[in-house]
Amino acid sequence: MDYGLNEIQIHFRDLAKNYAETNVKPVFDELDKARAYSRDLVNGAAKAGLYGAFVPENFGGKTHSPMCVALVVEELAKVCGGTAMSFLANLQGAIPILMGGSDSQKSNFIPKLNSGEAIFSLAVYEKEINDLSLVKTNFEADGDGFVLNGVKTLVIGEADFYTVLATNSEGEKSFFVIAKDVDGVSFSENIHMLGLNTATTREMTLNNVKVSADSKLGGKDGKTMSEIILMASRLFMSSICVGVAEDAHHLAIGFIQTRNQFGNPVSEKQAVQFMLADNMSKIESSRAMIYATARAIQNGKKGVTDSAMTKLLAGEACMLTTTDAVQLFGGYGYMRDYPVEKHFRDAKTAQILYGTTQTLKDFIGKVESRKEI
Ligand SMILES: Cc1cc2nc3c(=O)[nH]c(=O)nc-3n(C[C@H](O)[C@H](O)[C@H](O)COP(=O)(O)OP(=O)(O)OC[C@H]3O[C@@H](n4cnc5c(N)ncnc54)[C@H](O)[C@@H]3O)c2cc1C
Known part of the structure; x- marks a missing residue:
């Protein structure tokens, strides 16, 4: 789908794609097996300019744009959900400083996030x-x-x-x-x-x-700041979901196009095509909601319920798609040597972190049922 991305959004999407392909792809499998955090990858992302999507120009960045951050996180997650999470954790740690820090606290810390000199959580x-x-x-x-x-x-x-x-x-x-x-x-x-x-x-x-x-940070009170952080976390977690889900979906398509069973490729079976249709529709609708919510927040709208709905949808789409990807790989999907099982493991968090599917439904349902119609 064409989302009408502007020049700066395309810049960040392509920068992140290039960083993920060049720097993350060669090492993520080894890191995953060793259960190892890579400071180099987070620092490298900063040096590549990726935090410039979040850090305002006066602190050395390029723009402060939820949409650009969403694009960056999505591209990283297409290669490795955990690395996208490490990138996001650093940014989340800096949100309270950017929101509630004094001028001197901001000037002390935010340029360090941008340059990679310091990591936050x-x-x-x-x-x-x-x-x-x-x-x-x-x-x-x-x-x-x-x-x-x-x-x-x-x-x-x-x-x-x-x-x-x-x-x-x-x-x-x-x-x-x-x-x-x-x-x-x-x-x-x-x-x-x-x-x-x-x-x-x-x-x-x-x-x-x-x-x-x-x-001590000032600004808005801690409760309000926590709500804003949760809103941002749900939105960007949704980007991880879409990135992980889409890569699992593509890997599965590549596999079934070459896997022949009962006389023709598995990709030609209608029951399988129905799975692909369901999954891609859910991935694309999650992405559309992320971009719409990111744009609305950027334009100053409150995005608390929107980001909850987005995470609900994206979390479910991610779990469904990665489960189906393992299924479509058959026995190979269950093996550590094939890439979809990692996406499947990474995906489960999507239904838990920053609000489980059930608590999000509880929250959204209460908002809906009390609406003035
Ligand atoms: C890898 C990972 C990283 C995390 N990182 C962070 C982090 O950086 N910062 C942070 O703040 N948190 C973090 N968390 C915590 C995460 O946000 C919580 O685990 C999540 O919000 C769920 O809360 P809980 O574990 O307390 O589950 P609970 O709220 O205790 O839920 C337990 C079960 O009860 C269900 N349940 C609860 N309430 C209802 C209801 N009203 N109706 C129906 N069912 C309900 C839930 O859906 C769930 O199935 C992380 C979690 C994970 C797994």
């Missing part, structure tokens, strides 16, 4: 909560600064700086930028996941971590 989720307004990680004033205590889980990437959501005893929510090597910060081993193996995921413990006052 978001640390918001905790065990026992499914609502970010319920975070337990605590901050309290301590002399001229603050002291933080708590445990964050499912923190993606091996970053230099973590943007940590915490609450104080009065219920105020705020983000803090915390360096990885500050006294009291420690990390678990890489959590063994089903998929997204090239994106390290760990627990982060903050034990009496003392930080200076300028580690």
